[in-house]
Amino acid sequence: MKNARVLIVDDEKNIRDLLEAGLKFAGFSVYSVGTGTEAVAVAEKAKPDILVLDVMLPDQSGFSVTKKLRSMEIYIPVLFLSARDDGADKVTGLTVGGDDYMTKPFSIDEVIARIHAILRRTQKQEAEDSILEVGEIKINQDAHEVYVNGTEIELSPTEYKLLRFLMSNPNRVMSKDQILDHVWEYDFNGEQGIVESYVSYLRKKIDPLSKNSLIQTKRGVGYMFRTFKED
Amino acid sequence: MKNARVLIVDDEKNIRDLLEAGLKFAGFSVYSVGTGTEAVAVAEKAKPDILVLDVMLPDQSGFSVTKKLRSMEIYIPVLFLSARDDGADKVTGLTVGGDDYMTKPFSIDEVIARIHAILRRTQKQEAEDSILEVGEIKINQDAHEVYVNGTEIELSPTEYKLLRFLMSNPNRVMSKDQILDHVWEYDFNGEQGIVESYVSYLRKKIDPLSKNSLIQTKRGVGYMFRTFKED
DNA sequence: TATAAACCTGAATATACCCTGAGAAATGGC
């Protein structure tokens, strides 16, 4: 689903900006608002394909936003965002239908992946599928399974997200800062060294099964997932 | 029965919205109203395939709604909803023919399962639908019987619903939040730990009879019902 | 070649996550 239209609803401007930049870069058309009232108004007029909706808004809960929309016969799938330990917003029954749910802090690429998953499920057109295959590696995003030349390897959640990010940008060097911004949660305040560690973990699992060195280091620049001619 | 048309009748807007979203995603065309009078009017005009009907309505009882419809020669099967303490026995007298009833609070996937069951009984087509078979496990949804490689196992109601949900989404990781929202009643207020407990119960009953580990843990992500090639 | 910067990787640590048994509380059948 290219050029899907996303409405972001969050009262924290930081989060809105982060999401807006990330989703625009990922090819979405983005609207963003800070209150539930605005959300209902914009959703009614613009009819976006999906909502990214904070559960805790200043004027009303994200839950009541979806209720209002549904009472207006407007059915838009929702990716809910909520603070991790905020027990107050733990409303069950939130993810009915094709909806999904993530806790803050999130990583921007995880948000993008979830949006794609929701659109796959709700817009039954198999235009985009859950398989991401680049060169010798195939990722089944529904099952969270990774295959190197047909052999499955077990990755931790962070290893998985890092590999998915690199494979989404093949033959393009990604700096460690870019990787941190996309793969790690937005409040992570560690050092770049952790990227080196995780690249090392990935190589240890991938290289024994691959013909080529798929994750290349560009010294002083970053890392790159490479593809090769004739496989 | 794809694209069956459902009329929801409930005075609580929350419940209507919950049902509406869930049933639409499950592939039904949905109408919804809040009173018995509207229900009769819409049912007469739209002739839905099934009614989901709250027993306690503000203007009249669900019973009188069905009576009115039958006096108008309109026969539509009904799934009654009643509050737990309203005396469920009163409802049993209401169910004639293919009707069914359930008590609030319900789980959304259970409602969908009951609707499918009623439609199977009343529209005699595709009776095979009641068998859900994925890999080594077969569920007879009419009889509530579960077989692992041909051997029947006894499951509690919650174990059954959890297994059915996982099997309805094979090879797709489902998060604990999603599982809670679909399998547990909508007012459930507990923690994710209960999902772990029930997965443990299920495994204890399934694993001794199955060749593969059918319910897989994706650490940090959720659980998945897996199928295997050449089984 | 010498030097510094960048990178790799093993080890150490704290923590998050998951499994399971046990028991309390709720439910349902008789």
Added chain:
DNA sequence: GCCATTTCTCAGGGTATATTCAGGTTTATA
């Protein structure tokens, strides 16, 4: 009302994971 089943919570133990760090290795460049 009583007993059996089921639901739900909780805590202990075990393991995977995230993160940091230090020592070794490679690379660029003077």
